[in-house]
Amino acid sequence: MTDRRVFIKSLNGAGNVGEYIESVVAVTVTGATSDVALNVTSISLGAGDWDVFGMALALNAGVTTWTKFKASISQTSATQGAESAQSHVFVITGGDPPIPPLLVVPTLRVLLTATTTIYLVATVTFSGSTFGVGGRLSARRAAR
Numbered sequence: 001m002t003d004r005r006v007f008i009k010s011l012n013g014a015g016n017v018g019e020y021i022e023s024v025v026a027v028t029v030t031g032a033t034s035d036v037a038l039n040v041t042s043i044s045l046g047a048g049d050w051d052v053f054g055m056a057l058a059l060n061a062g063v064t065t066w067t068k069f070k071a072s073i074s075q076t077s078a079t080q081g082a083e084s085a086q087s088h089v090f091v092i093t094g095g096d097p098p099i100p101p102l103l104v105v106p107t108l109r110v111l112l113t114a115t116t117t118i119y120l121v122a123t124v125t126f127s128g129s130t131f132g133v134g135g136r137l138s139a140r141r142a143a144r
Contacts, residue, residue: 014046015046015048015141016141017141017142017143017144018140018141019140019141020138020139020140020141021043021044021045021138021139022043022136022137022138022139023041023043023120023136024041024135025041025134025135025136026134027057027058027059027100027132027133027134027135028059029059029060029061029130029131029132030061030130030131030132031130031132032058032124032131032132032133034125034126034127034131035068035123035124035125036123037078037080037121037122037123038078038121038123039077039078039121040056040071040120040121040122040133040134040135040137041119041120041135041136041137042117042118042119042120042137043117043118043137043138043139044115044116045110045112045116045139046112046115047112047114048112048141048142048143048144049109049110049111049112049141049142050109050110050111050118050139050140050142051108051109051110051139051142052073052109052110052118052137052139053073053104053105053106053107053108053137053139054071054073054104054105054135054137054138055102055103055104055105055135055136056069056071056103056105056120056122056133056134056135057100057101057102057103057134058100058101058102058122058124058131058132058133059100059131059133059134060100060126060128060129060130060132061129061130061131061132062128064126064128064129064131065126065127066101066124066126066131067125067126067127068091068092068123068124068125069091069092069093069101069122069123069125070091070122070123070124071103071105071121071122072105072120072121073105073119073137074118074121075110075116075118076119077117077119078119078121079121080121080123081121103122105120109142118137118139120135120137122135
């Protein structure tokens with residue numbers, strides 16, 4: 001993935017409630033391997049209570065057909081988050097839609113006891129040419 005931008009914005013200063021961290025990655029038409037989880041982007045969050053949310057967009061080249069697109073927020077690199085109360089995993093199925101698949105991963109409350117890297121992970125199942133994934137991962141500190 002290229003063109004990764006990480007923004008740290010805070011009205012109340014780092015470590016305070018309201019701190020905002022965001023990473024945005026532009027989508028490309030290459031980079032994904034069919035049915036293999038990949039890190040779209042990641043952010044490092046300090047200890048505390050965070051609201052984390054993301055969005056993933058897949059883009060195909062040529063005559064690529066996709067059958068499944070999955071995105072989640074995870075604390076493990078290149079591993080989809082577990083489908084439980086601790087993680088949101090969203091899946092859409094299709095074929096050859098007129099627009100690229102887009103998934104919004106709703107807010108997930110994450111309580112951290114130490115600085116932790118949080119990942120936006122995506123998996124696309126496709127056949128044909130190539131696929132790429134981009135997206136945004138954001139977090140707002142809810143409590144210290």
